[in-house]
Amino acid sequence: MTSIALRGRPGATHVISPVIDFSAGPGNRTGRPGAEVDMPPVTRGFVGRRTRDKRLPPGQYDVGGQWPVLTAERAPHLDTSRWTFTIEGLVERETQWTWDEIRALPDERWDGDIHCVTTWTKFGMRFDGVSVDTLLDSARPRPEATHVVAHSHSGYTTNLPLADVTGGKAWVVWNAEGSPLTREHGGPARLLVPHLYFWKSVKWVAGLRVADHDEPGFWERNGYHDRGDPWSEQRFQGD
Structure with a gap:
């Protein structure tokens, strides 16, 4: 055998x-x-x-009660008294929020599954935060806008079509499973784009730059797929 x-x-x-x-x-x-x-x-x-669980995208396995910590960089120490989130680029009004200001916005809860490109899936996660729609409504992207570049306080970047962060598909979150996000998992706040592989959900998120073209981020420049749809198994360029 x-x-x-x-x-x-x-x-x-x-x-x-x-x-x-x-x-x-x-x-x-x-x-x-x-x-x-x-x-x-x-x-x-x-x-x-x-029978394979129908909630698992192709090539994924159920990680169970674990939530693996995977990152390309050291977790920064961020003081919420100096933390900011900014939307800039092709917008009518560049807008920045402090920690207290973003926490004062209407919050939402998201329940569902997350999928990592390294093949693990975690079922039944709960996150609390503010919808990216709410934030973009304040900044008002221009008609020619098609993409955003999400960036971290650590310098990490990733690219996303505007359609993948609007229409109730993305959030800036600060709680996971009812508790504040830990530093290792992106706290105090991270981007959440759960319908795509989790490298798109930027840890320690600092803002979005709105653009009229696609601009690959860190992992995309190093061979990962531009979009990262787990149900189409878009792990690498060419998938």
């Missing part, structure tokens, strides 16, 4: 049995001349492969 490593699950293997040629005679059922295979009877307890 042959073992192969399962993608995204260190140490896990899947066992592949030899291919059996059922068109051969009873003395030659492995496709190798002269090989004899005794086939065990199928019992009532045999149920076959377990």
Whole structure:
């Protein structure tokens, strides 16, 4: 038998049995001349492969109760007394919020699943924050605007079509599972774009720059897909 490593699950293997040629005679059922295979009877307890959870996009696995911490940089220490969030670029009015100002805006709760490009999925997450729609309503993107570049207080960037952060699809969040976001998970506030792979949900978010063209961010310049739709398995350029 042959073992192969399962993608995204260190140490896990899947066992592949030899291919059996059922068109051969009873003395030659492995496709190798002269090989004899005794086939065990199928019992009532045999149920076959377990049904895959329909909430899992292709190539993903359920991480269970864990929430892995993955980042390309060190987690910065941010003081909320100096924290700001800015929308700039192709907008009618560049707008900046302090921590107290953004927390005073109408907040929303989002419940659902998040998907990391490294193949884990976490079911049933809860986040609280403010809709990006509310923030963009204040800044008023110009008619020619098509994309945003989201950037972090650490300098990290990622690109997003404007359509992927409007219409109730994106938030700036500060609570996860009813508690303040930890620094390792992007606190005090991060972007949440849950319908895309989670590298698009910028940790330690500092703002959005509105543009009339697509401008690849950090991971996109290093081979990741420009959009990152988990249901289309858009992990890398060319997917």
